[in-house]
Each structure stands twice: as C-alpha cells, then as structure tokens.
Amino acid sequence: MPSNDLVNTAENYLHALCTEIANRCVGSVGNQQATDLFTEKMIQFGFRTVRSEFDCIDWSSGEPSLSVNGESYEAFVSPYSLGCEVKSPLSMASTIDELKKLAGSDRVLLLRGDIAREQLMPKNFTFYNPEEHQQIIALLESKKPSAIISATSRNPELAGGIYPFPLIEDGDFDIPSVYMTEKIGDKLSQQLGKLVNLRFEAQRVPSTGCNVIARKGSDPNGRIVIFSHIDAKMGTPGALDNASGVVVLLLLAELLQANQPAITIEIVALNGEDYYSAPGEMRYLADNPNQLQDVYLGINLDGAGYVDGDTAYSLYDCPLEIAEKIRDSFPARQGFIEGEQWYQSDHSLFLMHNRPALAITSEKFDYLSTFITHTEKDSPELADPEKLVDAAHALQKLLFTLDQVWVNSR
C-alpha cells in the first residue's frame, strides 16, 4: 500500500490538471497553466528547470450550418479548419482515382468510403506520413474544392475513441472542412450535384507553448530521460491521456528530491503529442542535436493508471543488463505486467535514434484507445491514484539501480 500522503498528492494533481484547468490543448491558456504548474513543482523539488518554447496556434470555432434544399445535416467542424460561407454544388469521391477525375473547383466535396477510412496525417507531420495520405492532400489542394465534408466511422489507431473522427486535423491545410458520420454521409450522397449551403466561423490565433525540461546530475556522457506529454486533445479532460503520466513525473520528482544521482536524470513534460504538428517533439529534437546518443535509457508514460487491470510496461532495444533491472523494478506482485510493444507515443523519439526505451501504459490499452482516448469520457475517475504512486515508486527504484550500474561501469 502506498502512503496516503502521496496518494492524496496524486489525486490533487489529477484534479488540478483535468478539472481546475479546463483544457490542456497546445496553444490554449490551460496548456500554459499546466506547464506553469509543472515548472513550479520541478523547481520546488530541486531540479534545474528550463522551458523550451515554440510557436503554435490556438483555435476556436462556432457551430456549422449545413443544408441542401432546406434540409439540414449534422456535421462537426474539423479541428484547426478555417471558417467558410459557401454555396456550391455537391461532388463526391470515395477513392483516389475518383478524386483524380473530379473536375471544377467551385464544389463542395464529400469524401466517404475507402478514401475516408483513416485520418489523414497533417501535411507537416514528418514522423509518420504515408505516401497515400500525402497524395490525397496534394490532390485536394490542386482540385481546390470550396469546402470538404468527410463521412467517417472509427479509426482507433490514428484518431482514438472519437466517432465520427475528423478526416482532416491540420492547421497548415487551408481548405475549410467539416466531418459527419457515415450514415449521414450516405444520406447526403443522395444530393449529388445539388447546391450545398455550408457556413461556420473559425479562428486560428497565433500562440506559444513550451516543453519543460528538469534535470538532476550533470554527467555529459549518460542521461536517463523520462517523458510524459502534458498536452491533451481538444475536447477531452485527458486524464489517462496523459495527465496520469504527468502526475507520475511530479510524484517521482518529489521522491527524488533528496537524491544526487551520478548519471543525469532528465524529466520532461513534452508538449504536442496530441497536436497536429507535434511542435514539442520537433522542438525537443532540435534542442538535442547530438541525436540523443547520450541517452542510456528513454522512458515514456502515456495512458497509465487505468482503474481496471495492471500497469503494463514494454521494452524496446534494451540491453540485457537494463532489461533485467526494469523487470526487477516492476514486479507482478505490485500490479505490473510486461505487455506488448506499441508505437503510438513519444517513445518513438528514442526508437528513431536507436536508443533503448521503456514505455509505460495500462494493460487495457486497446480498450482505452478504442473507446476512451480523445473523448470527453477520459476523466479523472478513470485514473487510480494508487497505481500512479506505485509507478512513481517503481521508477524511483529503477533510476536508483541504473545509477549504480552506471557508476560501476565507469
């Protein structure tokens, strides 16, 4: 049983990050409040703390109005879309070939079926961007429809539990767009060639955000880095995604208060995992021109602490000596389980630079990403503060042991 004090602290942090702060989306006031809170705590716990800023946009929109011949259709504004007021005939494409054959720019274009089955990666998202997505975006930009309507179903891998999901979520793409369910899309598709009225307001406001980087120890040759992304998707309290990870970092920093490790310990609130252009991740890589070659172990927490099931850890390219220490520090009897590898979070930064990594999430990861992640359901009741305290203790033990291994290997 973890101490009551720390459990209370964990609960208070969750409340502060998910309830007192209304929204942690990159660029928002809430996001800045969250990074302020993190900075203040890291300084209080004796870490050398720097903030690394980047430009981003804060976005807001009104409700869309969409009708054909006086009949209304329910739709949602795509995040980061520009606003519009258009009256144009409806055209349609469900494959890349159909999109290629479309003529005329003064159209409202309905995308449905195959072409709309997965969320299109943003234009400037460089970490993962399939050729097919780039081709669709390039075709849309050359066809220049006056607006785009996408009809979508579910896409847990790229869009989380949100249904319908926005096909386009990209502040660098300038054709206004809305999205709707497949069912309403079917209905709308009957209106091919008819005049569509589509109107909504939206604003992209220039803003800033930052990563918060907190360090102890000063060995230039060895560093253990621990990430949690502090931002949340727009429209979700983001308790498991990823206030819970941030809470573990805050608890861990408190536990390390009196320690002076030999190896450098770097605790990072990354800011942008759930934002279309991953600005914090880009900033972090730019701040690390050595390609992370001094990283002895990279750790990432995302989706940890779900009330149901164990806390799952997974290893990536860990040398035997590190793997052994990880397994010792996360024992089954304390509610840890070694789970499958997964790649949809910030530990990918370590993997792309061939550094050993450890990712920590919940055993019910699949359920969460299909039904909870990125929805309004991701609220603090779903996070178990005791599990977060247990994870912080396990990490403290791991850091202590790895520090010894590091010292002995010098």
Ligand SMILES: [Zn+2]
């Ligand atoms: Zn996340």
